[in-house]
Amino acid sequence: MLYTFSRADYPPHLLTDCLNARGENDALLLWQDGVLLALKYPELFSHCYILAEDVAARNLLPLLPPSAKSRLISIEEMVLLTERYFPQLAY
Numbered sequence: 001m002l003y004t005f006s007r008a009d010y011p012p013h014l015l016t017d018c019l020n021a022r023g024e025n026d027a028l029l030l031w032q033d034g035v036l037l038a039l040k041y042p043e044l045f046s047h048c049y050i051l052a053e054d055v056a057a058r059n060l061l062p063l064l065p066p067s068a069k070s071r072l073i074s075i076e077e078m079v080l081l082t083e084r085y086f087p088q089l090a091y
Helices: 012-021 032-040 052-057 075-084
Strands: 002-005 027-030 049-051 071-073 088-090
Touching: 002 032, 002 075, 027 032, 027 075, 032 049, 032 052, 049 052, 049 075, 052 071, 071 075
Parallel strands: 002 027, 002 088, 027 049, 049 071
Antiparallel strands: none
8 A cells, every 4th residue: 555645734643543554565655745744753754755856846855864764756756656556545
């Protein structure tokens, strides 16, 4: 399953519940304003995919934690993620 987050403001319990339900064959994608979650909750989103175009548009690259194991991806790679992981849950 692919979990996608496009907003910067979610109730903490929703994030925790979603991340706890995630399996080892699931993926997380932060895009649009959701890329801010990597800064807001670095411990929760340390292993996810982040859309590079949205990070660049918000000038956030220098602010991303260097210890994060998240991967910046292109739009083309995002399309491949949507093909690989099914179904999708968009938040």
